Amino acid sequence: MSDTNETGLRTAILDAARHLITREGHRDVSMRMIARAVGCSVSSIYLYFPNKDSLIHTLIYEGFERWYEETLVISRLPVTPLERVEALSRRYIEFGLEHPEWYEVMYLFRPERVARYPKELYRRTRRSLDLATRLVAECDPERFRSEDDARVVLGLIWSLLNGVVSTILAGRLDSRIDREEYIEAAIAHTVEMVGRRVAAA
Amino acid sequence: MSDTNETGLRTAILDAARHLITREGHRDVSMRMIARAVGCSVSSIYLYFPNKDSLIHTLIYEGFERWYEETLVISRLPVTPLERVEALSRRYIEFGLEHPEWYEVMYLFRPERVARYPKELYRRTRRSLDLATRLVAECDPERFRSEDDARVVLGLIWSLLNGVVSTILAGRLDSRIDREEYIEAAIAHTVEMVGRRVAAA
Amino acid sequence: MSDTNETGLRTAILDAARHLITREGHRDVSMRMIARAVGCSVSSIYLYFPNKDSLIHTLIYEGFERWYEETLVISRLPVTPLERVEALSRRYIEFGLEHPEWYEVMYLFRPERVARYPKELYRRTRRSLDLATRLVAECDPERFRSEDDARVVLGLIWSLLNGVVSTILAGRLDSRIDREEYIEAAIAHTVEMVGRRVAAA
Amino acid sequence: MSDTNETGLRTAILDAARHLITREGHRDVSMRMIARAVGCSVSSIYLYFPNKDSLIHTLIYEGFERWYEETLVISRLPVTPLERVEALSRRYIEFGLEHPEWYEVMYLFRPERVARYPKELYRRTRRSLDLATRLVAECDPERFRSEDDARVVLGLIWSLLNGVVSTILAGRLDSRIDREEYIEAAIAHTVEMVGRRVAAA
DNA sequence: TATGAATGAGCATTCATTCAT
DNA sequence: GATGAATGAATGCTCATTCAT
Numbered sequence: 001m002s003d004t005n006e007t008g009l010r011t012a013i014l015d016a017a018r019h020l021i022t023r024e025g026h027r028d029v030s031m032r033m034i035a036r037a038v039g040c041s042v043s044s045i046y047l048y049f050p051n052k053d054s055l056i057h058t059l060i061y062e063g064f065e066r067w068y069e070e071t072l073v074i075s076r077l078p079v080t081p082l083e084r085v086e087a088l089s090r091r092y093i094e095f096g097l098e099h100p101e102w103y104e105v106m107y108l109f110r111p112e113r114v115a116r117y118p119k120e121l122y123r124r125t126r127r128s129l130d131l132a133t134r135l136v137a138e139c140d141p142e143r144f145r146s147e148d149d150a151r152v153v154l155g156l157i158w159s160l161l162n163g164v165v166s167t168i169l170a171g172r173l174d175s176r177i178d179r180e181e182y183i184e185a186a187i188a189h190t191v192e193m194v195g196r197r198v199a200a201a
Numbered sequence: 202m203s204d205t206n207e208t209g210l211r212t213a214i215l216d217a218a219r220h221l222i223t224r225e226g227h228r229d230v231s232m233r234m235i236a237r238a239v240g241c242s243v244s245s246i247y248l249y250f251p252n253k254d255s256l257i258h259t260l261i262y263e264g265f266e267r268w269y270e271e272t273l274v275i276s277r278l279p280v281t282p283l284e285r286v287e288a289l290s291r292r293y294i295e296f297g298l299e300h301p302e303w304y305e306v307m308y309l310f311r312p313e314r315v316a317r318y319p320k321e322l323y324r325r326t327r328r329s330l331d332l333a334t335r336l337v338a339e340c341d342p343e344r345f346r347s348e349d350d351a352r353v354v355l356g357l358i359w360s361l362l363n364g365v366v367s368t369i370l371a372g373r374l375d376s377r378i379d380r381e382e383y384i385e386a387a388i389a390h391t392v393e394m395v396g397r398r399v400a401a402a
Numbered sequence: 403m404s405d406t407n408e409t410g411l412r413t414a415i416l417d418a419a420r421h422l423i424t425r426e427g428h429r430d431v432s433m434r435m436i437a438r439a440v441g442c443s444v445s446s447i448y449l450y451f452p453n454k455d456s457l458i459h460t461l462i463y464e465g466f467e468r469w470y471e472e473t474l475v476i477s478r479l480p481v482t483p484l485e486r487v488e489a490l491s492r493r494y495i496e497f498g499l500e501h502p503e504w505y506e507v508m509y510l511f512r513p514e515r516v517a518r519y520p521k522e523l524y525r526r527t528r529r530s531l532d533l534a535t536r537l538v539a540e541c542d543p544e545r546f547r548s549e550d551d552a553r554v555v556l557g558l559i560w561s562l563l564n565g566v567v568s569t570i571l572a573g574r575l576d577s578r579i580d581r582e583e584y585i586e587a588a589i590a591h592t593v594e595m596v597g598r599r600v601a602a603a
Numbered sequence: 604m605s606d607t608n609e610t611g612l613r614t615a616i617l618d619a620a621r622h623l624i625t626r627e628g629h630r631d632v633s634m635r636m637i638a639r640a641v642g643c644s645v646s647s648i649y650l651y652f653p654n655k656d657s658l659i660h661t662l663i664y665e666g667f668e669r670w671y672e673e674t675l676v677i678s679r680l681p682v683t684p685l686e687r688v689e690a691l692s693r694r695y696i697e698f699g700l701e702h703p704e705w706y707e708v709m710y711l712f713r714p715e716r717v718a719r720y721p722k723e724l725y726r727r728t729r730r731s732l733d734l735a736t737r738l739v740a741e742c743d744p745e746r747f748r749s750e751d752d753a754r755v756v757l758g759l760i761w762s763l764l765n766g767v768v769s770t771i772l773a774g775r776l777d778s779r780i781d782r783e784e785y786i787e788a789a790i791a792h793t794v795e796m797v798g799r800r801v802a803a804a
Numbered sequence: 805t806a807t808g809a810a811t812g813a814g815c816a817t818t819c820a821t822t823c824a825t
Numbered sequence: 826g827a828t829g830a831a832t833g834a835a836t837g838c839t840c841a842t843t844c845a846t
Binding site for chain 1: 226228229326327330348349352353354356357359360361362363364365367368374375377378379382383386387390393394
Binding site for chain 2: 805806807808809
């Protein structure tokens with residue numbers, strides 16, 4: 001309650017919700033728990049969010065927004081396109097591990113289950129993805145003449161990176177594996193995927 | 202209720218629970234719902250499982266068991282080691298997409314959140330992983346002289362495949378990407394990871 | 403809780419709800435209050451009624467049922483038709499005053515506001531009304547050749563009697579008026595309405 | 604908010620409350636809803652009314668006031684006493700049907716449930732009633748030598764008219780009954796009650 | 805082996821009201 | 826005169842679980 005006043009209740013609620021969700025999963029986090037964590041009454045939450053859904057949507061929205069900004073910074077780095085992709089991969093893993101709350105919250109986004117206000121959310125998701133796709137395409141304009149080709153590769157990269165981050169966050173990484181080595185190997189692979197043609201299926 | 206008796210109530214409960222969880226998420230599935238789906242009373246479930254947690258643990262356990270059997274079959278295929286790895290990758294994606302119930306249920310497994318009976322669960326997880334690691338190691342005994350090297354690569358493969366499956370299951374695959382192409386590219390990549398040395402970081 | 407067991411919880415719930423509604427109005431009666439009055443837990447109520455609406459519908463339904471039985475008895479009295487109408491009027495007022503719970507609960511029935519399961523309720527309402535209409539018609543077959551004529555008169559009678567009962571129950575009867583005299587005058591009037599042609603409009 | 608200022612916030616609040624209550628019932632109308640309808644803040648309502656109860660009391664009070672004025676006008680009509688009673692009956696039904704808000708709001712008045720400020724309310728109720736009683740008495744000074752006799756008859760008239768109005772407003776009028784015919788028959792009856800001695804009980 | 809009855813704790817949400825500004 | 830922020834208490838309802846039979 002003390003340091004809450006400084007940043008505003010709305011922000012405090014979002015922070016508490018994000019942390020609790022990361023720890024417990026979003027279905028297990030109740031408005032009561034959030035209120036208790038913030039130190040305000042339950043009904044005060046409803047002063048800032050019309051309902052639980054919208055609170056969670058806000059969280060997801062902010063997660064994507066936040067990652068988009070990271071993507072934007074990287075897209076402007078004065079390095080080679082391939083190095084930009086490498087930076088993007090590295091940053092994605094870092095982002096996920098440094099801010100598991102943001103990462104997990106973005107992962108909550110499930111088109112099928114997130115019912116009520118998803119239109120704007122969709123747009124945000126796409127924005128980051130499209131920018132990243134462009135970064136991939138720039139690496140090899142000849143190979144990625146069609147945007148679709150770049151998209152498939154980006155899709156794989158994204159899957160790999162998500163697999164890596166979620167494996168680590170979930171504590172499922174085999175304890176006999178060295179974490180740094182694992183991460184670096186993943187990044188190296190994403191660079192490979194972009195820089196070299198796959199032997200094809 | 203009629204054909205339930207043949208296979209046993211316990212099995213019927215597990216089946217119903219698995220399907221419901223896939224459709225609704227495990228937090229949204231209640232004992233009531235399971236009982237209704239099975240056609241028995243709620244309290245009958247407690248004859249076979251001391252509580253909801255243990256029911257879910259059983260589900261996870263069975264998921265890993267099932268996948269272990271698949272892994273076992275592949276490990277005995279009379280083909281080259283590399284082809285076995287390819288088969289493993291393909292089968293993993295197929296398994297996840299064909300049986301989202303099993304897949305999702307395995308994914309429920311979070312050491313931190315699954316509190317009560319995790320010891321045996323851990324062992325099951327490892328068993329599949331170790332077998333798969335061996336399959337990878339056999340592809341290039343020289344490169345994978347140390348088991349750890351194989352483990353890192355398998356970790357990446359597993360991450361990539363999980364990323365692929367979960368992306369598709371969650372409906373998050375960019376609609377502009379062709380699904381089959383995406384899957385085949387992923388499999389091709391896993392083969393690449395094993396068969397060719399990465400350019401290093 | 404002691405005398406509850408004898409009659410069954412369901413009945414106890416209905417009784418408590420009926421009394422509370424009479425005292426407080428149906429919007430002011432909560433499931434919690436009913437539970438407290440009965441001496442059971444809130445969730446136990448949901449064992450017998452899927453929701454509050456259906457509990458109230460049951461109450462209304464029973465009220466109409468109960469009154470229908472009264473009507474039926476009167477319709478079989480071995481007296482003149484006019485005396486039957488008189489008996490009906492007298493019994494209606496008595497019924498309302500003796501069982502304000504039943505009476506008020508029937509009055510809750512508002513086609514517009516009672517949304518969910520009103521079909522059967524409608525039928526019950528009509529049943530009593532149609533029987534009463536027949537009783538009126540029998541008083542003067544010549545005058546009430548068309549059923550519609552009897553219906554208008556019955557409608558007026560019903561309005562008068564409802565006005566009388568609700569005025570008394572609401573405590574709005576002018577304290578300078580003698581209650582018995584008032585009631586008898588009302589009954590006399592209903593007989594008049596049926597037995598003598600109105601001077602017309 | 605713009606045209607609100609002209610008439611005053613207090614009036615705007617009362618108007619909004621009256622309309623909402625008619626549409627939703629007084630228990631379902633919240634201060635929030637009223638504020639939203641008016642276009643002011645919730646707490647502004649508390650500037651004019653100490654609490655919700657007193658707001659509703661004011662509404663009831665005004666309803667009776669309004670009807671009293673109608674009664675007053677009729678009491679001065681230059682026609683025969685009996686025609687005045689007829690006019691009163693007709694006007695009462697009209698008033699109820701034209702202004703269901705006023706009518707319903709008056710009907711909210713229940714001495715038992717309206718706890719806090721009922722003294723003045725009582726007085727208002729009586730005022731209309733006494734005036735109407737006098738109108739009845741004037742029709743037949745000989746028969747209504749005692750005021751009490753007139754009061755009983757007026758009580759019946761009032762009950763009948765209330766029954767008629769509330770039946771129609773509640774949508775409970777049998778759909779096979781012609782509304783105009785029903786109303787005219789009711790009015791005719793009130794005239795009868797006053798103009799002709801009932802056969803007695 | 806199977807169940808129906810019962811419950812306490814919890815859920816998201818809404819309410820009338822207060823108070824500092 | 827007017828408001829925004831805040832809250833405690835209440836609402837209908839669902840849940841996992843227990844227990845006597």
